[in-house]
Amino acid sequence: MKRAAAMIAFVILGTTPAIAQSSPTYQALEQLGYRYVAKDQPGFVSWCSWVYVRRCSDPVYYCSCGGQSRNYGRCDIVSQRVAAHYQRYCQR
Known part of the structure; x- marks a missing residue:
């Protein structure tokens, strides 16, 4: 509960939390x-992953939903090249 409140506080203050x-x-x-x-992600052949964006200054994440993945249900930051592909979706 405290962690969630801290994350919300970071968002309200306009800074990026240490979630990265x-x-x-x-x-x-x-x-x-x-x-x-x-x-x-562009150029990837993956049967199950999701891409998430927020502000243009924030990292872009991809999340695995593949049941065999060791990172099942977890998200990681994409490379800068991949993030550039999603610039049109972010909030400036």
Whole structure:
């Protein structure tokens, strides 16, 4: 509960929380204002992953929904090249 309140406080203050240092769930990203924009990263053939964006200054995340993945249900930051592909979806 305290952690969720701290994350919300970071969002309200307009700063990026230290969520980038962990592998958050897509639910945690959605609570922080991230939104789903695509099923897969460009150039990737993946049967199940999601891409999430928020502000243009924030990292872009992809989340695995593949049951065999060791990161099932967890999200990681995409590369800068991939993030550039999603600039049209972010909030300026």
